[in-house]
Amino acid sequence: EDQVTQSPEALRLQEGESSSLNCSYTVSGLRGLFWYRQDPGKGPEFLFTLYSAGEEKEKERLKATLTKKESFLHITAPKPEDSATYLCAVRTPLEAGGTSYGKLTFGQGTILTVHP
């Protein structure tokens, strides 16, 4: 069974205090690791996709990295507007051994609060 675990469950930072969020996974047939941002009362918003170990993606103050067992979302000099829940998801085939692009299995999320 595919499993995705995010840590910590909640993280409080001061504005400008850099940190990292962790996403560890156990899957068969990884076809991508995704990061989403979710604001209260809204649907998840796509941030990044990573496909292979060693890959990195950046967007403003966020950088996502991937190893064979986990991914990190690094937040550099965060601002209060970065406060949100960050979700990690892995994409695996819809059927075991299947060739479809698959489904997403989500972690439980990390609630990030950045204080001014």
Add this chain to the structure above:
Amino acid sequence: NAGVTQTPKFRILKIGQSMTLQCTQDMNHNYMYWYRQDPGMGLKLIYYSVGAGITDKGEVPNGYNVSRSTTEDFPLRLELAAPSQTSVYFCASSWGGGGGYTFGSGTRLTVV
């Protein structure tokens, strides 16, 4: 370009009532999905569709039904509402070639 549109945004049902959650996308995506999100539990896949006329069960399908008669629409039906179905429901779509899903804004359902 509206993306993924879900209606209603909020609904309160009594135990045993039925309802349909509507989902429409205008991006010509072939894949569509229904997820439910419970506090601290992450998003769980209920049903998915890889194209018009093709649907299949996800992780938590019991108590729900879906249909996909067109590319654009993917309604989720609750036949006999139960308190365990109190949740926030998200519809999403994707182009099968990879990339991220586009999510709707969700429907918050309470069963009392």
